[in-house]
Structure formats: structure tokens, C-alpha cells
Amino acid sequence: MRVYLPVTLAELQHVSPVVLTPRVGHAVTPALRELWPDEDDEGWEYAAQSAAADGSLLLLAADPTAPALRVVVAADVPDASVRLLDDAPVASAVEVSCEVGTSRMASVHVDEPAAAGDVAAAxxxxxxxxxxxxxxxLLWYDVTEIGEIPTR
Known part of the structure; x- marks a missing residue:
């Protein structure tokens, strides 16, 4: 299942190899499809990615030392590692119970450096x-480009 994981650049660029811990992520869930029944797969995926970007903003609020850019990792994880949340804060929220290494990552999505002021303020x-x-x-990066993502 494709999931969108909110992260910070510090999580991606300061540890090698990159392995994300289990966390709340976002996916195209039945609740999301019900919320926007006239959307297509691309629209639902965009909504899940946007919710993950909001989650990244919350991580940045908790860690003001991290580079002020929203970061979302798109990853493909086993369906058995994704659980719908009973009282999800947003329709796309899911619990991802497995670790996610670069072999499961499809892409990384990051704000352009010019957005840093707005990200910090937000x-x-x-x-x-x-x-x-x-x-x-958000700008698209291949997983092989993680170390090259500009922070400013």
C-alpha cells in the first residue's frame, strides 16, 4: 500500500542508512474516498500527501532545530503493516507499524528552500x-537524491 509519511529533513539526512520508525502516516482510505467521492485516484493521493505535509509541519513545531521545510516520504509498505485509526484526526490518517527503509521509499517531497520563512512561521x-x-x-526528489536536497 502506498503511504505518505511526515518526516523532517533531519530524519532523512543525518542517519545512514535511512530507516524511518513506525508512525502515523497518510493513505487513500475508505474515509478519504467517502469524503471526496467525486475525486479520482490522483486527487485522493494528493489529499493524502497534503495531510502528510501538515503532519511534517507539526513535527517541525516540536523540533525547531530541524531545517524549516515540510518533508513527505512516499513509500510502499505491506498492507498488513497499515491499520486504519478508529478516531482518525483526518480522513487519510493511518498507523504504519513497520520500519521504512530506502528500499520501500518511492520518492521524497520537500518544500523549495524559498518556503522556509513561511514554514517556520506556520x-x-x-x-x-x-x-x-x-x-x-512540494518538489519531487528521487530516493537516491536524499543527500542532495537543499536545506536553504
Whole structure:
């Protein structure tokens, strides 16, 4: 199953080999499909990725030392490692119970460095910055490019 995992650049760039611990991620769930019944697969995937970007923002709020860019890892994990949450905070939220190494990662999605000011402000609770981030798309990186993702 394709999942979108909220992470920070520190998690990706300061440990080798990269292995993400189990966490709440996002996926195309029945609840997400029900919420937006007129969407297609691409729209649902985008919604799950966007929810993961919001999750990354929460991680940044908890760790102000991490580079201020939202980061989402798209990964393919066994269905048995994904559990729907009973009281999910958002329709796409799932619990991913397995570790995710680079062999399971499909891609990495990161804000462009020019967004760092808005990301830092949004992590601090600035509603206007959050709205500006909603208008930004994350940049796509291949897993082999993790070490080359610019932080500023």
C-alpha cells in the first residue's frame, strides 16, 4: 500500500542508512474516498500527501532545530503493516507499524528552500503562513537524491 509519511529533513539526512520508525502516516482510505467521492485516484493521493505535509509541519513545531521545510516520504509498505485509526484526526490518517527503509521509499517531497520563512512561521502558528503554504506544491526528489536536497 502506498503511504505518505511526515518526516523532517533531519530524519532523512543525518542517519545512514535511512530507516524511518513506525508512525502515523497518510493513505487513500475508505474515509478519504467517502469524503471526496467525486475525486479520482490522483486527487485522493494528493489529499493524502497534503495531510502528510501538515503532519511534517507539526513535527517541525516540536523540533525547531530541524531545517524549516515540510518533508513527505512516499513509500510502499505491506498492507498488513497499515491499520486504519478508529478516531482518525483526518480522513487519510493511518498507523504504519513497520520500519521504512530506502528500499520501500518511492520518492521524497520537500518544500523549495524559498518556503522556509513561511514554514517556520506556520510551525509557530501563523495562520497566514499556513494559508500561503496551502498554495505551494512540494518538489519531487528521487530516493537516491536524499543527500542532495537543499536545506536553504
Amino acid at each position: 510551525a509557530g502558528g501563523d495562520e497566514a503562513a499556513i494559508e500561503r503554504l496551502d498554495e505551494r506544491d
